[in-house]
Amino acid sequence: xxxxxxxQDTAVRSSIHVTATPEHAFEVFTNxxxxxxxxxxHVQPGELRQVGLDPHVGGRMWEENxxxxxxxxxRVLTWEPPRxxxxxxxxxxxxxPPAADAVGSRVTVTFTPTDTGTRVDLVHDQLDAxxxxxxxxxxxxxxxGGWPGSLRDxxxxx
Amino acid sequence: xxxxxxxxxRRTIFELLGAGPRSVAEIAGDLPVSRPxxxxxxxxxxxxxxxxxxxxxxxxxxxxxPQGLAAxxxxxxxxxxxxxxxxxxxxxxxxxxxx
Numbered sequence: 001x002x003x004x005x006x007x008q009d010t011a012v013r014s015s016i017h018v019t020a021t022p023e024h025a026f027e028v029f030t031n032x033x034x035x036x037x038x039x040x041x042h043v044q045p046g047e048l049r050q051v052g053l054d055p056h057v058g059g060r061m062w063e064e065n066x067x068x069x070x071x072x073x074x075r076v077l078t079w080e081p082p083r084x085x086x087x088x089x090x091x092x093x094x095x096x097p098p099a100a101d102a103v104g105s106r107v108t109v110t111f112t113p114t115d116t117g118t119r120v121d122l123v124h125d126q127l128d129a130x131x132x133x134x135x136x137x138x139x140x141x142x143x144x145g146g147w148p149g150s151l152r153d154x155x156x157x158x
Numbered sequence: 159x160x161x162x163x164x165x166x167x168r169r170t171i172f173e174l175l176g177a178g179p180r181s182v183a184e185i186a187g188d189l190p191v192s193r194p195x196x197x198x199x200x201x202x203x204x205x206x207x208x209x210x211x212x213x214x215x216x217x218x219x220x221x222x223x224p225q226g227l228a229a230x231x232x233x234x235x236x237x238x239x240x241x242x243x244x245x246x247x248x249x250x251x252x253x254x255x256x257x
Contacts, residue, residue: 012231014238018249028249035253036244041237118249122242124234128227 011125019117026082026111029120031055043097044071053087055079061087071097074104085109092130103129162206163236167191168199172208172222172232179221208232 018025028035034051042048046065053061053076061074078086086108090098098104105126112119163169171185182200186193200220203209207228211220222229 009227009231012235012238014235014242016242016246018246020249025249029245032248032253036241036248038237038241038244120242120245122238124238127230127234130230 010128011123012127013121013123015119015121017114017117017119022082022111022113022118025118025120026085029109029111030081030085041095043073043091043095044069073098074107077106078108083111085111089124105129162202162208163232165199165202167195168203169236171196171199172203172236175209175220175222176233179219181217181219185220206232 020028030053033053037048037051039048042051042063042065044063044065046067046069048063049066049068050064051062052064053059055076057076057079059076059079060072061076062070062072064070073091074088076085076087078084086106088104089107090102090104092098092102105124108123108125110121112121163172167189170189174180174185174188180188182193182196185191185200186196189196191199200209200211204211204220208223209220209229210223211218213219
């Protein structure tokens with residue numbers, strides 16, 4: 001079950017409840033990220049082999065493709081197991097490898113114990129960092145077919 | 159506003175437009191959805207500020223609203239909705255055996 005609020009123009013919020021301890025939820029969200037990351041979403045050509053992160057502040061958020069190429073697409077900003085985890089998000093909505101000087105948005109995830117498990121609250125804010133809009137994205141993506149192989153998978157999964 | 163993306167077909171149309179502007183006919187050609195149904199979905203997306211349209215000759219071309227922070231928010235809202243559902247499954251189930 002997820003819920004959303006839309007009161008902030010530059011943020012997206014999503015929450016979910018899991019029947020697991022905060023320790024376990026934190027572990028799966030971070031070191032277990034490869035188990036749940038949507039496979040169609042990656043920035044490099046080819047197939048996604050693995051998504052991972054370096055578990056400390058300043059560590060990389062990274063992906064590896066089937067050619068063994070690794071691309072860092074964010075940095076760990078907060079590492080406070082089992083309560084809080086935050087990282088920068090340097091990927092535009094075009095899903096291209098971020099430029100070295102890319103400005104990012106921020107994803108903050110908090111884990112709160114409940115009677116029956118853990119409430120996970122995710123805030124993806126500073127979305128205005130991704131530019132004035134989609135014009136640049138559209139131009140960049142329009143030429144070579146857009147998201148790498150993802151649309152068909154996405155449609156199939158619905 | 160983001161309720162417009164609650165419908166799976168509209169989400170797919172929105173993602174399709176994220177890859178580039180398209181006409182109703184082109185969208186209908188890519189999806190198992192009739193043109194009138196595509197038009198109806200586009201109206202909802204446009205009313206929500208997610209999609210904009212421009213006339214090109216006799217055709218009307220639809221695109222993700224270039225002015226719209228709403229569009230970026232809509233995109234990420236959809237992404238995290240999907241990702242958190244998958245996360246919950248992973249957190250509540252043991253890892254799959256690697257084969």
